[in-house]
Each structure stands twice: as structure tokens, then as C-alpha cells.
Amino acid sequence: MKKVLAKVNFDRAEPIIRQELHSKNAACRLLALQFIKWYMPQGEGRFTEDLIALLPLETDEQAFRFMTMILNDMGVEMLSLMPFFTHPNKEFRNQALYQAGKSTAKAEYVTEFIAALEDADPVIQHTALQALNGVTDARLLPVFERLLQQHKTNKDCIRSNVRGLLEEYPFVSMEQVERELPSSLIQVKGILRKIIDPYQRK
Known part of the structure; x- marks a missing residue:
């Protein structure tokens, strides 16, 4: 009944959705969030303040995921989620x-992403690497080196994601790489060598 009402007349369903959104029952909150995501008229932000206030209090993984998706749809700056980079629950991170x-x-917040790259969980490392798409900051290079040393194979797709990010750096020759990067970045340099000169065997 609630689903039908939300689907055919969201305005009439709003008081019910708002009540469920503030429920102590995770299943009720999730259902309310699903109704907002699926049936709220596009471009509206009537629940923005509620969601921002409820986000730090949420304990359910699925509800948190829907909250973040809805806030993103509403145009909320997603860097507001940085405090959750260190959340005890891996799914929240x-x-x-x-x-x-x-x-x-x-x-502008590379330091916070570096902390996520140093997370002990490979899944979080992988997501952090993908989140950094388009960022070419020299501070990331020593972190990439540590990740490459930590992950000897590409089992967790860490090495391939590091390579993908290194491809975005503006290095045009190995002479430039040797000149600008410290000698300690052995594996980073090895990948850059393959990127700059893919036909070089060594």
C-alpha cells in the first residue's frame, strides 16, 4: 500500500515516508529511502536536510548506501562523506x-584519500584508488610504491589500478622520471617505464 501510494502520489506519501525515515527500525528506514530514491520527483531536494542530519546516526549498511546515493542525486558535495573514510564498518568506508x-x-583533499589508501583492507585500497581517477599529485607516488610492494600480484586489482593512475601523470620520458622522482620509487618507475616505452623489454 505504501509503495503504491509513493509511486502514484509522492506528495501524499511524504508524511508517511518522513515518519519511516526517522524510525528506529532499519528495515523501515531503508524502505523510506528506497521510496525517496525511486519515486521522488527528479530534481527535488525536500529530504536533503533530514538525510544530512540522519547520515551520522545511520547504522545499517544498505540504508547508508541509499542515503549517499540520494544525497549525490540532490547535488550535495560528496566530500562531506570524508569523516566516514575511517568508519569502523568497512562497507561504510x-x-x-x-x-x-x-x-x-x-x-584538494589528497591527504584524506592517502589515509584511505593505507587502510588495511584491500577492498578499501581498491576503492580509494578508483576514487582518485584524474588526480595526479606527487604525494601519491610514495603511497603507490608501498601498495605495489605490498601487493606482489594483481589478485586484488591494486597493481592494475595503480598503473591506470600512473598513466595519467604527465611524464613524457624516463629522463624526466629519473630527474624528478627519488630512487626509492623503484616499482613506480618500473611501471612508468612500461607506460612511456611499452616496447622496452626491461
């Missing part, structure tokens, strides 16, 4: 990084 990676201002 993962979702926060994924959404924050959509921000056009993420290059």
Missing part, C-alpha cells in the same frame, strides 16, 4: 570513498 570520488574538488 567503501561507500563513502566511492561517492567522494565523484567530487570535482577531490584533488
